[in-house]
Amino acid sequence: MKLLIRRPEQSDIQALHEFFDLVIRDTYKKEGIAELVDDQQDEWETKKQYVAMDLESQGKKRFFWLALNEETNDIIGTIECGAANEIIQQTIKEELFNCLEIGTVFVHPDYQNRGIGTMLLKKMLVTLENRRVPSFCLDSGYKQAQMIWQKKFGQPDFVLENYWGANSHHMIWKRTLPFQI
Template sequence: MKNILVRRPKSTDVQALHQFFFLVIQDTFAKEGLTELVEDQHTEWAMKKHYLAMDLASQGQQRFFLVAVEPKTGEIIGTIEYGEANALIQQTIQEDLTNCPEIGTVYVHPSYQQRGIGTVLFRHMLTTLETQQIPSFCLDSGYRQAQIVWQKKLGKPDVCLEHYWEPNTHHMIWKRSIPF
């Protein structure tokens, strides 16, 4: 999809972003066969809302979001953010990640998936990090479908925590230099 607008979120986007996060989380859990994990969905949703609040309160200093907007309708169709690496990444990588933020919340509206929106957002984020002279980033995923995408973009993960979630359900972590 070529005609998308990528911009920073505004305070007027909060309600729409909350709804967007929940929609994508529910869809992802359904596609992963995890619909029974309702509490986990709500936990993830609460975390994403908290990250957005951190971004808006700190003007992008604590968390930094970008949103993809469909220009004709103004509908939010994608998100990406970066911030301090999560506890699992920090415990697993076991090195100083001060200048190595985690890229996360790479969400694309279910109706717009497979159209390159995530790639556009990822490229914008890499440009943002490079402009800010951030030397590297990390990223993790426990979702099978997302792992396929990230392996195509980033190659083999640096760490694969086998059978992390359940038998044959792994968690993958990548750490890459910028530019990569």
């Protein structure tokens, strides 16, 4: 399969909304929390807002990369960066103006475990380095994602124990650029 990584366009909006819905529902199911329909809806609305912010600001407020299957032109992955979310800001409690959050690292369920997320992450790290961003942060409350991030970034800087309920922790990483994965 040939992979194309590019910036989003206005014509991608509907496909991105559907992609976010698919990946969020799949993630909640795999995490055993599919019944949290309102949380899924909130996350979906946030991702839609992030794409709109990217397109409206031409990448200044939020900045996405998309991975597409070149043969089918289907969106199979996303990653974005922007201002750190509220959980990160309240936890780190320092000025994060020069520390962008990497998020929305989504890969289509049919394409997971093929290195697509890693490719997108490398692309984003280069993008941040080229913009002379000194550091980045990311967070996750999903157990499967936490295992991946721990392999790539080591132990988290912050663990909010039982944040999402019993034995459901929230993890936050902050790293200096350049960073090799």
